[in-house]
Amino acid sequence: MSDRLPGFSTLAVHAGAQPDPTTGARATPIYQTTSFVFNDADHAASLFGLQAFGNIYTRIGNPTNAVLEERVAALEGGTAALAVASGHAAQVVVLQQLLQPGDEFIAARKLYGGSINQFTHAFKSFGWNVVWADPDDIASFERAVTPRTKAIFIESIANPAGSITDIEAISTVARKAGVPLIVDNTLASPYLIRPIDHGADIVVHSLTKFLGGHGNSLGGIIVDAGTFDWSTGGKYPMLSEPRPEYHGIRLQETFGNFAFAIACRVLGLRDLGPALSPFNAFMILTGIETLPLRMQKHCDNAKAVAEFLAGHPAVASVNYAGLASDKYNQLARKYAPRGAGAVFTFSLKGGYDAGVSLVSKLQLFSHLANVGDTRSLVIHPASTTHSQLDDAAKVKSGAGPDVVRLSVGIEDKEDLIADLEQALGA
């Protein structure tokens, strides 16, 4: 048995999935069950005490979900992963392991509007205080570090304008501060960017987007890079200190370089409860099998659409890092050489009214609040995803009133361009 390194597409199809031991089923079965029978009382006690491998209850783990977890961990190059009900749930579970009330985390100002809301309002009620920094100004992250800082959070390709974040530069700040770097890799997917290769310690995803890819199932995932030492200085007691919930087990000591993923499962998911439905896990797994094919087509289409828009007289500007003229093009060439993603914004010379008119006239692009679907999507962030921000914050996060966001699908690019052309026309 020789050891060789399979390629990304092979992992996308095979990682985590083997024929079912009981039935021989080759596709991953949907284990639609709440709970799993113990062999005997000793087996049950071993499972509850985290001493044996196995399933207890679907809120803690499920065999279908486990295939999804290993698949994404393999694609991202991590040691382990935990699937949860949504991308938002992934963020709650991650930060619960890292922050105590009164602690801080630094977040890039350019984020999905829903994350900005979650960090600003919901997390504030837990006593987790977000401190904003500008991903275009690395020094702003350094200035934001205090003794209470417990983590740094960024997006690899940032919503809504598809800007590229300098992950390595920010990972240097995180390392110096002695805190983990969390990267939301939703808009890139591991096909375009693998943040762990650039210094990320934790990767999170909304699986709802490109990984699932078909706009049919919500899901989120947390990937442990296995790179962070949680034992130093008692800074991360969920990992370094004996856990009363589990007879005094220390998670880092017991689970080594996948202790963070275990903490998210046995302290986060178990107690907060945002479990992923095994049916959704199955749908997302099926999507991931074609991720490399879809993602390349998404990127190729997005570039063609961006080039068309950049040359259109009704368009004031296009923010797409795949264009040679874009301010993020250098970073895109470094971090995402296969393509700069498929989510980007442009602004219309006619401002807000022109944006509303465009959205209403489009025939193929669907007006809705999602990205990363096979179908092409359009939205006006200022009135939807980013509507809860004040005007200044809208502009800062790239969602000004004249901005339209596209998520370019995998249709024929000629048809997408024709649709935009007719909608921009009269």
Next chain:
Amino acid sequence: MNHDAYPDIYIRGILNSVKSIAMVGASPVNVRPSYFAFKYLAQRGYDMIPVNPGHVGKDLLGKPFVASLSDIGRPVDMIDIFRNSSHIMPVVEEALTLDPLPKVIWMQLGARDDAAAAKAEAAGIKVVMNRCPKIEYGRLSSEISWMGVNSRTLSSKRPPAPTQGMRLSLNRMSVGGGETAASDRAAKNKSEQS
């Protein structure tokens, strides 16, 4: 041997070939990692011998404790050391007095003593440091995948359903260069940058 990252083929070879394992520092306290690693390896069919001078006269899951390696009184294939790094050397020195010598000395997750490893390797003994045999067995058999862990192996073969006392196949195709820690490369790159 590079002790930062072991090829899967090396770990697989060890776990497929050893039959008896003496665990130094085995604990009868059922929430200690040494207890449940001992139990797991016994369930997977290894002939386990608990070594701990504080518990002589008692037994661990039916196996009597011995005070030291030299008290085992029969050949042993592998010594698994559940002690802190600072207590490794005396155990290795004692292991080197055994006749026949053990084939493998394994130091648990968190334990590493490069000088002790060099001594053992000079005597022809294979050494593994800072790893857990339970985790590695679970990973190479993919049993650990039940917990969302990246086994870094692939297989299109139908596995048997695991039961008590059963040895599992470790002969799956390795991924990620086939090393025991996927993170080692990332960790190394990080330290080089700083």
